[in-house]
Amino acid sequence: MRILHILNHTQRQNGHVHAAVDLACAQAALGHDVCIASGGGDFDALLHSKGVGTVRVDHKRSIPSLAKAALCLHGHVREFRAEVVHAHMMTSAVLAFPICKIARIPLVTTVHNEFEKSATLMGLGTRVIAVSDAVGASMQQRGISASKLHVVLNGTIGSSRLEARVEEPAALKSPSILFVGGLHPRKGLPDLFHAFDIVHESFPAAHLYVVGDGPFRGSYEQMVSSLACARAVTFLGSVSDPYPHMLAADIFVLPSHADPAPLVLSEAREAACAVIGTEVDGIPQLLEYGKAGILVPPRDPSSLANAICDLLRTPEQIAAWRTKSQLRIENLTIERVARETMQVYLAAVAPRRVKTQAL
Template sequence: MKILQALFFPPEQPGGVSSMIPYILERFQSPNWEMDLFSLPKRIRGKGSEPVSFETFDWNEYGDSLIVQKYMQTYKDYVWWTKLRIQKEYDLIHAHHPIAALVMKELFPKTPLIMTIHSSFEQELILNKRIEANGPEYHFLTSLYRELEEKADLIMTVSESFKKYLDGFLVEAEKVEVLPNGFDEKRFKPISHDNVVPQLITVCRLVPAKGIDVLLEACSMLKQRGLDYVLHIIGDGPIREDLEHKAQQLGIYDETIFYGYMLHPEEFMPFSDIFVLPSRAEAFGSVFAEAALCWLALVGTEVGGISEQIEDGVNGLLVPVDDAAKLAEALERVMTDSQFRYELARAAWTKAKGTYSLSRIVNELKLTYMRFRKAT
């Protein structure tokens, strides 16, 4: 069976989706499966010029928005690049971004299409203060869900909470199937260590949606209580300078290390004790599963896929969004009780190993793909 995995970002780009798919491809290398990856290189800009129309809405209603204009130009570029590069037929296309899905169905209408919706771009833009809630960009981006429902043969997503979110935009949301992200267990190697000073770590893009400002405030409270720690922040983004300035203002700059982007943070995480990320929204939160596989105690917020991964008090701790005081309390609890921290980390590792194992996810994907093989 010949399958095309259609990405938006190239596999070498940071992020759970693009970095996960190559590991899936490795598991499909057998005489019965042939799988290719496809994505739009970053250097391709402004090449496409063909007109675009959708079946379920008129995108031109939102065409005055610069964000919508940029989105549609990227769509046209994806069309241009796909026509240039894809010369063979596939039995199935599995897309991981709305642009990739809609372009593939436009160019290969007879090929079955699976679309996995991994996140909410509109919610990310709202939280990052790029667009207004209920504004034209929001309506454009959420209209794409209905277009995907019209075009795709199957829609999948990564968490039950995000499936519920889609219910507001789809006609038959009950048909959406849930399959979480999978992680290659061989990439994660827990290391036995004994840190005298608790090591806190977070890995994310530095944007408002990730709540790192709240984390810094919580860490300031910990310092005021006389608790020692080191906070490792791996990632880069548009608000890094603001966060560094905030750490200085709060008097915790000496306890905080900003590393910038790191290609393989999973090689660094096992030396820490606690993974913490107070996101304001997460469809899944891949980095929590990765941290769990590194045998870290988890602290996160009660949102989206995070609250599905963490059972509060069992394999991690959950706190309300934007509540620095509650976050500080949770961190203090795991910092000062090493036995509790160990039990949380062990339970998190056990759940991640069983639920988010790449082997299990690949087996589920094979069963899904085989349904379309019978139909062809």
């Protein structure tokens, strides 16, 4: 099948980019002709090495830029002879919708950031992929028909993007608690800082490592500096590969307030971390509803602190949850994601093929 993916860019800092790049490479490995239309970025070299073509489409949100982008995209769709177009963000979906209508090509959209109001526009797709059951339910509540919705749970294990990663654990002080993600309010970091301040009273040797960057890093560092645990918190900033830190961590914590289906949990579970996550969006599904990781209420530092303390108090429990993290780990592979996505494509293409045969 000839598949054209559309996304804003291919820079490293966005989870939806990681998901799209992983999928495109997996589809190319299965023998499909795959191309990505975007503003370009860090992953272009990897895509080329895996047989995925790239073309430039500027997604800047201005009327002149978007008009030019629509013309470019129309040309790329026609030149590539796409059988299906797959849009990964709102701007991409809006650009692709009229082009696909005119060309009578199915448009598949994936809802990566369901927490954004604009996510409703992803309903423009012939078929709409939700990255978790929770996202699927939310999109139905927004009026998107269940008949066009398909849930394909995120997973990244085995992806081309992770082939060159380092398998040697980083040097972390133990007992260590690790967070990996963007430093912005949606990730709930203030809850983790206040929880760790409680933990530090009983376990002064414990250390919290924060991997990631973002617009709130300065305010978060200032917040931590006022806490008693300040010297036991290290901000490591953005790293090219957080996997060695996951291999070394005793406990991985994701305290999100909203998170449709975070890829970082696939990696944390692959690294056999003892995982604690909040009961929001796709996190429970990615943790097998509490069987592969501990679930706590969001926005509740006391509950989070209790969960961390329970593990630190009984090291055998950390080992037990490391083992539990491997429950149905095969369900988080990119191979499974690619296979299920192809079924969505076939469902989208089938009506068109039937009409063509009838003619």
